[in-house]
Amino acid sequence: MATGDDSEVILKRILDAADERSICGPVAQHLVGAKLERRYRKQGLVVENHSCFAQDKGLDRNADFTVHNFAFHVTISPTKALVRRWEQNASDSLSCRVLVREHQRESTKRLLESNTTRRVSVHGIESFVGLNVDEMSTDDQTDAVSVLADLFSIYNRRVREVERDSTGMEIEVRGQS
Secondary structure (H helix, E strand, C coil): CCCCCCHHHHHHHHHHHHHHCCCHHHHHHHHHHHHHHHHHHHHCCCCCCCCCCCCCHHHCCCCCEEECCEEEEECCCCCHHHHHHHHHHHHCCCEEEEEECHHHHHHHHHHCCCCCCCCEEEEEHHHHHHHHHHHHHHHCCCCHHHHHHHHHHHHHHHHHHHCCCCCCCCCCCCCCC
16 A cells, blocks of 8 residues: 555545456445444444345345434445335434445436435545545554554454455555555
């Protein structure tokens, strides 16, 4: 990881490389989970960790991640069926955060055109995680590279904990043991 690169640029490169290996969805989900864990660990909040192949409904959960009254859905293939799920979260009084690749934001927003609630919002994964990295580095009075290294360490642990085959999913952190 080059120290001069912006957090969002680094995350985009990681997701692009995962996309080339057809594992972008799993990598994206675990990156968001690691980000949420890193962000909320000081509050003692446990962010659930499930295999990326586990269905929300099969696990009786509202979303990929639920933190307080926020439901986080991570997807690289937004569909009308998912829109119904997001709208259900909103009608259940959850604020729904839909996380897609940055280049999918506008098309995903168009899927939501009929959505009359303001409780569903669409964000790019790269900016959602990247901005939080920058905020956490300020909170921790450290640099973004250190926060990214910690984030990737959490990510790698989460992947190893729940994925039967984590081959190619782990993120190498150069300069870290």
